[in-house]
Amino acid sequence: MAVESRREARRLKGSPLKIARDILVDTVTTLHKETPPAQQQAMGFFTDTSVCIGCKACEVACKQWNQLPGAEPSWSGNSYDNTGALTATTWRHVQFIEQIGRRKPKQAEEAAPVSQMPEPPGLSFFAALGAMPTLTVPDRASSPGMPDLPLFDNRIEEAKENGEIPQTPPGTALPFFNTDRWLLHSDVCKHCKNAPCHEACPTGAIIRTEFDTVYVQQDICNGCAYCTVACPFGVIARDSEGDGRAHKCTLCYDRLKDGFEPACAKACPTDSIQFGPVEELKAMARERVGILHKKGATEARLYGVDDNILEDGLNSFFLLLDEPEVYNLPSNPQRPSNNIIPTSLRSVFAVLFLSLMGMLFFKNKE
Ligand code: SF4
Ligand code: SF4
Numbered sequence: 015m016a017v018e019s020r021r022e023a024r025r026l027k028g029s030p031l032k033i034a035r036d037i038l039v040d041t042v043t044t045l046h047k048e049t050p051p052a053q054q055q056a057m058g059f060f061t062d063t064s065v066c067i068g069c070k071a072c073e074v075a076c077k078q079w080n081q082l083p084g085a086e087p088s089w090s091g092n093s094y095d096n097t098g099a100l101t102a103t104t105w106r107h108v109q110f111i112e113q114i115g116r117r118k119p120k121q122a123e124e125a126a127p128v129s130q131m132p133e134p135p136g137l138s139f140f141a142a143l144g145a146m147p148t149l150t151v152p153d154r155a156s157s158p159g160m161p162d163l164p165l166f167d168n169r170i171e172e173a174k175e176n177g178e179i180p181q182t183p184p185g186t187a188l189p190f191f192n193t194d195r196w197l198l199h200s201d202v203c204k205h206c207k208n209a210p211c212h213e214a215c216p217t218g219a220i221i222r223t224e225f226d227t228v229y230v231q232q233d234i235c236n237g238c239a240y241c242t243v244a245c246p247f248g249v250i251a252r253d254s255e256g257d258g259r260a261h262k263c264t265l266c267y268d269r270l271k272d273g274f275e276p277a278c279a280k281a282c283p284t285d286s287i288q289f290g291p292v293e294e295l296k297a298m299a300r301e302r303v304g305i306l307h308k309k310g311a312t313e314a315r316l317y318g319v320d321d322n323i324l325e326d327g328l329n330s331f332f333l334l335l336d337e338p339e340v341y342n343l344p345s346n347p348q349r350p351s352n353n354i355i356p357t358s359l360r361s362v363f364a365v366l367f368l369s370l371m372g373m374l375f376f377k378n379k380e
């Protein structure tokens with residue numbers, strides 16, 4: 015049979031019949047739907063912001079693996095983070111939330127303005143630290159096997175009070191002695207269970223993969239940007255300076271298919287980004303938040319695990335150390351499709367009301 019078809023192919027070579035046959039084969043091949051890959055366990059991310067050190071290795075690994083261009087660094091003047099936001103070419107973004115004066119120390123409140131402060135008497139901050147004797151924590155010192163650790167907190171407060179170190183050290187963007195903490199958060203697509211971008215896509219370019227992740231098929235995307243306005247997290251973006259199509263994290267679909275973990279999770283040195291089956295990660299997240307509560311971090315909370323965000327939760331969820339809004343995450347994000355029925359009803363009522371008014375107006379004129 016195969017020999018027959020080869021002979022046939024030779025006979026047809028170059029003939030109009032062959033061209034017609036090629037066109038027919040191409041058309042049928044395009045229409046042919048391959049059998050979808052077998053469904054796998056739902057996979058996702060658990061990003062534990064309490065152990066993130068802001069190294070941005072995840073951002074770099076994502077760009078490197080996915081061959082995404084890096085933007086020219088620019089000085090924002092209000093943060094040490096100069097990436098700024100998730101974009102069509104930044105699919106992981108390590109957000110720096112510099113909370114300045116969150117719990118202002120008493121002396122900082124009473125301190126004279128920086129311009130009126132005396133010059134440090136020839137003692138730089140680091141020199142001041144070097145000159146300080148080592149302090150030890152009493153309970154650590156009394157615990158056998160625990161090393162004595164130097165603590166500078168008291169000495170820094172003392173040095174500030176004495177005017178030995180300035181409130182705003184030269185060459186820094188922020189008055190970091192007033193900063194109680196920096197929150198760090200490696201943001202990414204949430205791979206929502208009930209993804210608004212998926213619902214809004216008119217071409218079917220956005221699909222759910224066999225790993226229950228949300229994926230944009232670039233060859234089908236027409237760049238209409240309906241998905242970008244539907245995403246309540248501002249994740250997916252149109253590459254207006256490039257191919258004009260919508261882009262976002264793929265959860266490294268190409269790596270997953272070959273049994274590798276996503277590049278960002280692989281690169282994270284503190285395991286702040288955990289990758290795995292969603293249900294296992296959720297159990298891990300609940301355990302971790304329990305540990306943090308026991309250790310006194312009562313502000314720790316989970317986002318997208320049990321809170322039914324977008325009705326069915328998220329496949330990429332977070333452990334946060336403050337309110338979601340502090341991390342620029344909405345506490346109750348809405349699906350635009352939920353507004354369709356109420357807004358349609360409102361429009362119908364408005365049309366009926368205006369028609370009625372019009373009819374009454376003309377009737378009175380007669
Ligand atoms: S709606 Fe936004 S966060 Fe959710 S899957 Fe789509 S792009 Fe990701
Ligand atoms: S999963 Fe892959 S594409 Fe998504 S943020 Fe991580 S490295 Fe980037």
Ligand code: SF4
Pocket residue numbers: 065066067068069070071072073108198200281282283284285286287
């Ligand atoms: S999530 Fe991990 S890799 Fe990314 S900045 Fe934090 S510690 Fe670094």
